[in-house]
Amino acid sequence: MGMTMTQKILAAHAGMQAVQAGQLLLIEPDRILGNDITSPVAIRAFARLGKEHVFDRDKITLVMDHFVPNKDIKAAEQCRCCREFSREQGIPHFYDAGRMGIEHVLLPEQGLVTAGDAVIGADSHTCTYGALGAFSTGVGSTDMACGMATGKAWFKVPPAIRVNLTGTKRRFVSGKDIILHLIGKIGVDGARYCSLEFTGDGIASLSMSDRFCICNMAIEAGAKNGIFPVDAQTLEYLKAHGAKEPVVYAPDKDAEYIREIEINLPDVTPTVAFPHLPENTRTFDEIGEIPIDQVVIGSCTNGRLEDLRAAAEILKGRKCAENVRVIVIPATQQIYLNAMEEGLLRIFIESGAVVSTPTCGPCLGGYMGILAKGERAVATTNRNFVGRMGHPESEVYLANPAVAAASAVTGRITSPEEVMNDEI
């Protein structure tokens, strides 16, 4: 039986020729990641293991992004714990305020992940790096601690679901709509324990941002990982970001897939996930009049430069609706700088939006845009669970950056076509 891309990468990191779904493996990851929420728990666990040093300081990355710049005293203590640990252990890839960005945007940007890598991270959206043809998945703090101590992690080899993408996407449709469309189709546990392997001629038309966004939300379908094949665009991205030499894997022709899903990209239209699950997806023919109080454009899902450009295209020369707070969060310092140089920040500020330093803040209801009781937000983030962005009786609607920007203009959930047609 042939292997999928994921199975080949796992086999290579376990020092084996072949593996099959269901097999338990001990792998040696290329990178172990933690953030300011999960790392303190892992650091305390590491201390209890009695190991003096981490197995390889170059392979550990700590990013202070969830509650940074520190939102309160306790958050500051958690960052101090990570900072002191990094100093003691001599960890070079420690990213604090000023250098940090949202981890899953920052790592590819810094060239810290390459094709063929295996990455574990104490953050569920670690699955993002599948866009680079890497195996990457979220684990807990104990796994992170044991990984830092031993350089190893155990996994069950996942079965795979193949998602075949065909054709070219329409205007105002992004990776976000494709992944929401998929989650709407298979449900929030539709890929539980599986890898989602994307194939098809439709991939060529997807930018790296689209692919990162799609893999980022693989976890929202319950998947262990999402993965794209490596093409010229991937290689160009890796080179431009100084990543180490890629190792390119492709699935065997006789690889086994437990399910095959076809998505014809021209059929996908802007999609919104209604509260309180990412699977509650609707397209604009089913949405109606839904007034909103806040818009958030950012996160590890949609805080990339291309996302900010899509939002700015709509907000340029327009004003955010009265009574709507609009919060734009570039995901990294580099994206912030690029957005400034391209004049995007001016567009946002002149439209009435606020622009924040990089942070996960509002996505998980931490700070920097918390919702009051009964308030509604359109957000380019990844989860719309009860209480996710604030009060348990608030609501989050997940959408792409163009939909979020169009909704900011009208004050209700709005298709970008409606706003842009005003011009014509």
Place this chain on the structure above:
Amino acid sequence: MKYEGNAICFGDHVDTDVIIPARYLNTGDPAELALHCMEDIDKTFAGRVRKGDILVAGENFGCGSSREHAPIALKACGISVVIAKSFARIFYRNAINIGLAITECPEAAAAVSEGDRLEADFSLGLIRNLTTGAEYRTEPFPPFIQQIIENGGLIPAIQKGII
């Protein structure tokens, strides 16, 4: 490895944001996390859990974030076992790693009512509803997983040289 307690029931897709809302993740202290466990869907939960109670849930329990704070909060509340129709994978891993007994048993999860007295035997792979007399089979834990849980998680098990 055997546990006995009263059932507390929840539905499908209970996510880690409701198990422990992110606004409390500025600490890793189990006792503090326990105070806020489940509060966004059940304000009475932390107050009414008795030590040893067994949480029974539907599909995809623990979906969402990788926060280990979620099983830590449940355990610190007094929950001894979680029985669900299915679990999200990171939660499943985290629960075992911090020493919270956890098992998939769709039949039991569908049939148990709030307050039923349950017994879960992980060596035999058997769940008994002592209130109704019903019995359900589940996958027994291999000895090393039982040892991880009995010793309070993966870290203490490594410290003691068990694994």
